[in-house]
Amino acid sequence: MxxxxxxxxxxxxxxxxxxxxxxxxxxxxxxxxxxxxxxxxxxxxxxxxxxxxxxxxxxxxxxxxxxxxxxxxxxxxxxxxxxxxxxxxxxxxxxxxxxxxxxxxxxPFFFLMPASEKIYYPHNYRFIYAADVWSVKGTDGEELTIQKIVELQNDSGVTLRKAEGKDCKKLGDFAEEVLEKQKIQVYTKRDAAYYMRLLKEQESEKGGILIAEQDGEMRGILVFDEEDGLAVREPLIRKGYEDVFDKAGVILKKEEKKKPLIMARLLNIESLLSSMVCREEMDLEFVLYDPVIRENNRLFMLKGNEEHLVVRTRTAHTGKDDAVQKISIDALTSIVFGYKELEKIEEEEKEIFSAEFKEEISKLMPFSPVFINEIV
Incomplete structure (x- = not known):
């Protein structure tokens, strides 16, 4: 059974x-x-x-x-x-x-890091975040280890060290400040408990968190592991100190191409849309299709301005609502997270959006940029 x-x-x-x-x-x-x-x-x-x-x-x-x-x-x-x-x-x-x-x-949604996009695409998951890919070398292009990094000497006043449990409160405060100033719209909230778990997770994979300090203040952090050579992710650097790791002899290089990393599946659409705001006054209606969550198959009516957005719904009626724009849960995912242009979404999802729909939906402020780099 x-x-x-x-x-x-x-x-x-x-x-x-x-x-x-x-x-x-x-x-x-x-x-x-x-x-x-x-x-x-x-x-x-x-x-x-x-x-x-x-x-x-x-x-x-x-x-x-x-x-x-x-x-x-x-x-x-x-x-x-x-x-x-x-x-x-x-x-x-x-x-x-x-x-x-x-x-x-x-x-509003849940998310995953797919082993393969093809596995989850048929189940209404779409990419919402592509991550920067980083590599790290010494000033002369040499390979580095964390042991070498923490032993580096420089005259810039920058010191590098591995984070400890006592640093987690400061790490959380620092990350929240940096992400807010970068105007990141979607990210995992950071606090002491978050970084305590992350530190344990990284240590279980021969890694940790590297802190760059100058004048007694935290200026930058990054997550690393050494399971298969030194790999780094998610450098967070305070504005105005973008070269803090370079000054310490650790050259961070960002690859030109981002890596699609996180896919999401929208869940409660009324909750999701109620969290959004408009660029200007808008009045929009659409009929949503969701093959799994039948309660989402409704007519959505959005009305608002820069101050607030009101979301109302009702059952869609054959005949009465035939002229209203139809949209899939898949297309809506790419729209609300601003991952792709409307024309690209139409092409990939094989949907056609009216000129009126495009004009009104573009007044919604998308949840972008996204910054989600968690492994588990």
């Missing part, structure tokens, strides 16, 4: 065997961290047959800053099926069940 259920907190550790079977690249140290820290408060949905777990999907809670509001969201990780039970639709069942459950919680 097949059962789809959400595990109780004390049952979450039962999924480790499946994780080890499917994600063989993950180390014991990382899994020890994950099943100690992340499963304290996450949600795990599984499919069981004969009392054994055959497939799972884990939802890790994050608070996301969306414009001026902080909202609850979930980061989907460890979507896995036992090899002998693949191609039975188990993953699709888990994706649909979690989407419907989180819709009921009025969650």
């Amino acid at each position: 097949k059962i789809l259920k959400k595990l109780k907190p004390e049952e979450r550790g039962l999924t480790r065997t499946l994780w080890e079977q499917v994600f063989t690249e993950d180390t014991k140290e990382f899994l020890d961290y994950y099943y100690t820290e992340k499963t304290k408060n996450n949600e795990i949905y599984v499919i069981e047959t004969d009392h054994d777990i055959r497939a799972m999907m884990q939802l890790n809670p994050y608070v996301i800053q969306m414009g001026k509001k902080a909202i609850e969201s979930r980061y989907i990780v460890a979507v896995a099926t036992e090899p002998l039970y693949r191609h039975r639709g188990y993953m699709a069942e888990l994706l649909s069940k979690t989407a419907r459950d989180l819709y009921q919680q009025k969650m």
Whole structure:
């Protein structure tokens, strides 16, 4: 007998065997961290047959800053099926069940880092964030290790050191300040608890957080690991100190091409749209189609200005509403996160937007730029 259920907190550790079977690249140290820290408060949905777990999907809670509001969201990780039970639709069942459950919680969206875009595209996931790709070298182009970095000498007054637990409050305050000044619209909220978890996560992968200080003040931070050579991500640098790592002998190079990293699935559309604001006075109607969350299949009426946006909905009626613009949940995802131009969305989603729709929807301030770099 097949059962789809959400595990109780004390049952979450039962999924480790499946994780080890499917994600063989993950180390014991990382899994020890994950099943100690992340499963304290996450949600795990599984499919069981004969009392054994055959497939799972884990939802890790994050608070996301969306414009001026902080909202609850979930980061989907460890979507896995036992090899002998693949191609039975188990993953699709888990994706649909979690989407419907989180819709009921009025969650605007949840997100994941896909192993392959092709896996999640048919399930209404679309990219919302492409990350900068960074490399790091010494001033003479030499390869660096963190040990070499913290031993570097310079006369610029910049010091580099690895973060410790006592730094986490300052790290959270620093990151929030930098992201706010960069006018990032969507990001995972940072505080002491966030950086304490991140520090443990990085240490489980032979990494950590590097801090650049000058005149006793934090000027820049970056996340690193050394599992396979030195890799860095997410440098956050205070405005006016963009060369702080260079001065210390650590040359950060940003590649020209970004890497598509995070896909999202919209959930409660009324909650999502109610968090948005307009550039100018707008009046827009559209009929939404969502193949999974049927409650989203409604006529949406948006009216607002720079001060506020009012979102109303009602059942769409055949005949009466035939002339209203139709739009898919997929196209709406790309629009609200500003990931693609309207013409590109029309082409890729095979949808046609009226001139009036394009004019009015462009008055919405998209949730862009996005900055989500979490691994789990």
